[in-house]
Amino acid sequence: MRINCVGGGPAGLYFAVLVKLADPAHEVVVVERNPAGVTYGWGVVFWDDLLDDLFRHDPVSASRIWEAAAKWDEYEVRATGKATTHLAGYGFSLGRKILLDILAQRAAELGVEIHYRDELTDLSDLPEADLVVACDGARSRLREQFTEHFGADIETGRNKYIWLGTPHVFKTFTFGFEQTPAGWVWFHAYPFTADRSTFIVECSPETWAGLEFDRLDAAAGTAKLEQIFATHLNGQQLIDHRAEVGGTGWLNFRRLTNQRWDHGNLVLMGDAAHTTHFAIGSGTKLAMQDAMALADAVSSGDALAVALERYESTRKAALAPLQRAAKASSEWFERVPDYTDLPAKQFSYALSDRRGEYPMWRYLLHVATQSTVPRTLLRWTLSARRWSRARRRPLASPIAPAGHSAPAVVTSR
């Protein structure tokens, strides 16, 4: 099969890896507009359920991802005028650039051709292929060529957010809420390497305008945020990638759904097909799980139309609960001022139960584990469960499976 993937993000590269693993005879080309090693964004968080899936599908890239990831085993919640509290839970985070480097290298080892600095403007510019995968992100140009057919629907979130990085290394996933004269502004931060953390800032549009972010350029805007969050950043700077290209990175989240995901031999995958709010940190996970489902479907031996239909229905069913959770979660952050008068423990519990799904015992556990001894015991228990789950995963074979082509050349078209 000849397969063209438009977009070398996590979805496109991981799909290329899996489909090549399924059948080394496939000719797979990934077209990416950015130069090799260049991307937007900072670190992304993942959960252990994704790791299990990654190890099942390709233990080699999964081991590299696991080794490169920063691991953390609880959340910290800070808010002006309240004691710091803690939430149970663990996850891991990885620089987006590191993830893409791992996947691109793995794809190249398996014989995938990657064409960097190659921006596709029209479907007809692509060479003939049996399957074209539109994995060109939330603003997919390929999808926009057939907007009516796909039936895209976009809901724009109310809050403003900006995706920043910082050299301050947070010791764990941290939410920090600061009260300013213009209202509450908060961050979601987590470490992703030994010298970098992701730092996403969010606030209501009223607070955003009140703090004059609508008028400040990138340098003045980040300087203001550094001042607001100085105690959390330990005097370190915030970095806005957009400043380098003369803009500022403030955005409103766009929640995208599509009625249909395929059109002839063209199929949507990852953010081109759907987006979920970053408050539940699942967009990359869902994009990679799309890649797994699409690779499984096209490798099943069924006719392409049947395979694409199965891929779409499987993924829509799997996505539905997460999309509901992401919506509930983003709406909670739109109502932050409704909760900020709560005492510290109730406030952080409301934050953790923002999807409104927890049974009563979770609240009792939350209160109990604010003291050091029960909190340490809970962390040990969760860590033990995590490492026992890790031990059950398949080990990566150091040798490429037989039949795979020699390492491919990473080229420019």
Ligand SMILES: Cc1cc2nc3c(=O)[nH]c(=O)nc-3n(C[C@H](O)[C@H](O)[C@H](O)COP(=O)(O)OP(=O)(O)OC[C@H]3O[C@@H](n4cnc5c(N)ncnc54)[C@H](O)[C@@H]3O)c2cc1C
């Ligand atoms: C603030 C923020 C925080 C986030 N945090 C997390 C998190 O913690 N965890 C998580 O799982 N997810 C997170 N996400 C979501 C995650 O970034 C996306 O869901 C994920 O990147 C989707 O992968 P993708 O491959 O579908 O698309 P993308 O990563 O957007 O990749 C698309 C690729 O296509 C390329 N491209 C686009 N157009 C063309 C063209 N015409 N020709 C050639 N190439 C093209 C782009 O350059 C890009 O490389 C976050 C998102 C935001 C906004």
